[in-house]
Amino acid sequence: MRHRQHHTGTDRPGGDPVDRVGTDRHVRSDGGRPREVRDLPFDELLSLLAGGVAEAQERLDAEAVAAARSLTETTVDVVPRVTRTIDADGTVSTTTAPAEERTLLELGFEPTRYRFEEATVEVDVDAAFVDEGGSALRASTTDASTRRRVRGEVETNARLSARLRPTPLPPRTGPATGDADGPIDDRTDGGIDAD
Amino acid sequence: MPTERWLSRPVKEFVRSVAVSVAEGQEELDRRSARIQREIEREIAAGDLEYDLDASWLRFSEVEADLETTLSIEGEEIRDPDTGAVRGYRPTVVATPLNSRTRSAYDVDAEIASEIRLRIAPVPPERREP
Numbered sequence: 198m199r200h201r202q203h204h205t206g207t208d209r210p211g212g213d214p215v216d217r218v219g220t221d222r223h224v225r226s227d228g229g230r231p232r233e234v235r236d237l238p239f240d241e242l243l244s245l246l247a248g249g250v251a252e253a254q255e256r257l258d259a260e261a262v263a264a265a266r267s268l269t270e271t272t273v274d275v276v277p278r279v280t281r282t283i284d285a286d287g288t289v290s291t292t293t294a295p296a297e298e299r300t301l302l303e304l305g306f307e308p309t310r311y312r313f314e315e316a317t318v319e320v321d322v323d324a325a326f327v328d329e330g331g332s333a334l335r336a337s338t339t340d341a342s343t344r345r346r347v348r349g350e351v352e353t354n355a356r357l358s359a360r361l362r363p364t365p366l367p368p369r370t371g372p373a374t375g376d377a378d379g380p381i382d383d384r385t386d387g388g389i390d391a392d
Numbered sequence: 393m394p395t396e397r398w399l400s401r402p403v404k405e406f407v408r409s410v411a412v413s414v415a416e417g418q419e420e421l422d423r424r425s426a427r428i429q430r431e432i433e434r435e436i437a438a439g440d441l442e443y444d445l446d447a448s449w450l451r452f453s454e455v456e457a458d459l460e461t462t463l464s465i466e467g468e469e470i471r472d473p474d475t476g477a478v479r480g481y482r483p484t485v486v487a488t489p490l491n492s493r494t495r496s497a498y499d500v501d502a503e504i505a506s507e508i509r510l511r512i513a514p515v516p517p518e519r520r521e522p
Contacts, residue, residue, distance in 0.1 A: 239409040243417035243455070251424045254448050258428050262435070265443040302443060312448045324459055324489045326401040334401070334409040354460040354490045357410075359417070364449040 236337035239324060243359055246318040250361055257311045264308035268301040275299050316361040324355035400464070400486040403508065410457040410510050418452060425449045455512040461487040463506045 237245070274296040282290045322336040336355065428447035435441035467481030490505050 240412040240416055243413040243452075244420045247417045247450075247452070248420055251421050251450060254450060255424050255428055258445075258447050262432060262441065262445060265445060266435070266441055269442040300442075308443070308445075310445075313450065315453075316450075323491050324406075325491065326399065326405070326489065334406055356456075356458045357413075358454075358456045359414075359452050360454045361421075361450050362453040364451045366446060366449070 236323075236325075236327075236335040239334040239336045242320070242322070242336050242357060246320065246357075247359065247361060250313060250316045250318070254313055261308050261310045265302070268306050268308060271301045272298045273301070273304070275304065312363055313361065314363065317358065318361075319356065319358040321353040321356050323353050400466070400488045402468075403463070403485045403487045406459055406461075406487055406508060407510060410455070411512065414452060414455050414512050421450045451514055452512070453514065455510075457508075457510045459487065459508045460490045460505050461508060462490060463487055 276293055276296050278294040280292040280294075282292065284290070322338055324334055324336055327333055327335050336357075425447045432441065432445050432447060436444070464486055465483050466486050468484040469478050470480045470482055471477065472479050487506075487508065
């Protein structure tokens with residue numbers, strides 16, 4: 198997924214304007230009317246950009262949890278065993294065990310999980326130092342959007358590019374394993390057969 | 393609201409801003425993932441979820457920041473802590489972000505612009521013996 202400053206979206210018909218980063222209406226004020234914000238601290242820029250990806254991943258995880266919950270709550274009747282017997286005289290008889298209730302999870306169904314393997318956000322902004330009781334670096338798109346409207350060209354002096362990837366879980370998040378009479382592999386040294 | 397727009401500040405302030413931006417962004421990512429993980433653990437503990445799930449954790453594998461600027465060396469005052477008198481000057485590299493206003497007001501030639509480029513990447517954790 199690549200998200201650039203000049204990305205434009207469309208307003209939902211009959212609804213409030215959609216928040217769009219990099220356009221004039223990227224803040225929704227009270228009452229649903231957008232207002233323009235001149236700039237923001239450079240420190241907050243990455244949080245703002247990555248927050249969209251994080252929120253989307255949060256939604257994907259929530260759907261996976263809901264799917265897992267549904268699989269544990271949905272039950273079906275299954276016949277666990279059918280026994281076929283061949284007598285000495287060649288007669289075949291079939292014995293069906295009583296049906297038992299099983300959840301979909303017990304039957305092997307698993308929720309499908311999705312995650313962002315890679316997300317890249319790249320923005321061009323105007324960076325400037327301002328005095329806020331101590332100096333601060335601020336990022337602005339106002340000048341760029343004004344020049345785009347007036348002259349059709351855009352010049353910015355700063356670019357921030359960030360690539361997000363899933364963090365691999367540490368090995369010790371799972372339980373230690375091992376045989377009843379053998380050593381316990383707690384995965385702290387790479388495993389029993391690490392050497 | 394900012395009351396005055398400075399033109400030049402030490403380069404280290406730009407570097408600090410980028411680093412803080414990455415730190416705050418990662419903190420936001422971790423906070424969201426931790427919230428999801430806690431909700432999953434609560435549902436498992438309450439018996440509402442009979443499936444072991446882990447929340448997805450995201451991190452910045454790479455962050456690059458580029459700033460087009462002009463660089464100059466200025467003297468930063470060194471003051472006596474007792475008297476407040478100026479004892480000397482410490483050379484400091486300051487940056488003036490280039491934009492159309494800077495170029496037109498100070499007639500700065502874009503061809504002599506400098507570029508500050510930063511790249512931040514995560515450090516793999518060290519193995520710790522139990």
